[in-house]
Amino acid sequence: MQTIRKAAFAAAIFALSTGASAAQSIDEQVNTGFTLATGWFVNLIFSPFPGTSFPWIVAWLVIAATIFTLYFGFIQVRAFGHAISLVKGDYSDPNDAGEVSHFQALATALSGTVGLGNIAGVAVAIGIGGPGATFWMILAGLMGMASKFTECTLGVKYRNEYADGTVSGGPMYYITKGFAERGVFGGKILAVLFSIFCILGALGGGNMFQANQAHQQIAGIVGDYPGWITGIIFAGVVFAVIVGGLQSIASVTEKVVPFMGVLYVTAALIIIGMNADKIFWAFEQIFLGAFTGLGVAGGITGALIQGFKRAAFSNEAGVGSAAIAHSAVRTKEPITEGVVSLLEPFIDTVVICTMTALVIIITQQLVIDPATGHYVVENGSIATVTGATGVGLTSAAFGSAFNWFPYVLAVAVVLFAFSTMISWSYYGLKAWTYLLGEGKTQELSFKVIFCIFVVIGAAANLGPVIDFSDAAIFAMAIVNIIGLYVLMPIVKREMVSYMARLKSGEIRKFK
């Protein structure tokens, strides 16, 4: 993601330098000032282990996922079938019809995570780490399912319910209440820290970055035009949804996004099917790449870092954002929400990201040296047939089979960006009201700020600001995972009790 971002900004800088030089100097001043103020924070979050290029934050997420996987006895495998039953509604009491279903909670949380990372991010990972990155990405995605399970169970268990029937939940609530329950000090401080990072992450990665990328996509098709125009339009639509309560617009997107997701996977499957003779070869490349590196820069470690990074950045497992989305669901058993949520990293990473990777590999976008059988590496990344990287590489891979697909992809990216913004506006709002108290005025103030940032994100070339907000999203994971470690015995107790009742038949199917 970093690389595409840098490429995008480099392109934007070029565009600006040819156009408005005055605007550029203001931009530059903002950038320089902001970098001075926040650069240390970004460097801290994304700093690699000494002597390696492995960012410690990625290790933090992957180690946590591994610990949760072992602690809960491979819950992602044991409860996978049950998760599907829950989503199908087999365990839903018909008398509760009209309440939010497990399917709806899953779909909404997914629309917040499925996005540019699945399309462009994977291309970057494969471009640098080679096909082997796919293997590590899938592995990290499978592990991440346990992190999601833990955080979403806690999100429901410790949410606040109000007299009017609405609820507020998320890491800030389970950290405060759960720590108090276990007699652990520092819950309140961590919760406040989490909320601050969440607000920054929502305005940055969940807003400005999305607006910026959406503008790049539109400009890529209709030709270059000022970003603030996209910004104003986007902000207007977002305003109509989150302030004006025009949920119908959002509902349309929420309907189109899953459709786009299905279309994307279907197109990928068709392309893979068209190249059926190369499927074995593609998997061979993935496995060989994962364990031998296939001559990719950085070898096996390079593939591993890229794969792990992609999975962690894409499915947000351990970040705590999904816990906010899932906590609003009404269910008698918090564990059911955790079980359903473990499908998210599976769909996001193991299915969608893997499809992108397979299409890029199978359509042979990466240049192989016929003499050695190794990939041709130029400037640290693998040379591609079309010379494209990032979203362009994915676009070229799909376009090689269907020449109209890049247009669909552009529409998908814009819609994904919009739905991610709507989701993050909610996450940010929950953190905001946690800090400032619930109330109409507090809510409105955040929503207006959010809309202003849409315009800023689309109009300006604020690389360091985006870097900072990216760092903020991962800072959420630092706080959240500390919380998860402290509270995981509570989740285990819930899980053991639920599984026992499921086995004894006390919890039964309704259909």
Place this chain on the structure above:
Amino acid sequence: MTINFVVGFDGSKASEAAVRFAVKQAQTCDATLIIAHVLEWSPYSFLTPTEIEERHARRNMELKRAKEALIDPLLEKIKSEVGAVESVIRYGNIVDTIIAISKDSDAAQIFIGRTGHRGVASRVFGSVAGSLAQHASVPVTIIP
């Protein structure tokens, strides 16, 4: 053993006609009338995070409104004409839910109006009567 009649009621003219017809039928055999009001709902629709948060409160409001604005006034109007009358308000697919209600109450017959409002509503409601006739396991009377 009591005989139960299920009547689909959504406040439309056609559904009122169905209730009137069902009342007359109930009088002849001393049947219990079950007024069924179904709020269209699919567990597979897509909601925004805000809609998810407000869903429970909204559901309570919708149930309250259906009871106070539709069902209670109707029960008030017809309770003197029939021996026994009950009401059920549920969420779900209209056809499936009316069939489920008729099964739960072991109903002898279902009454349903044929046309509701104009436009989309009439198409939806029209197909409800047709589908009920196709799928119900008890006789269905469609009232024009």
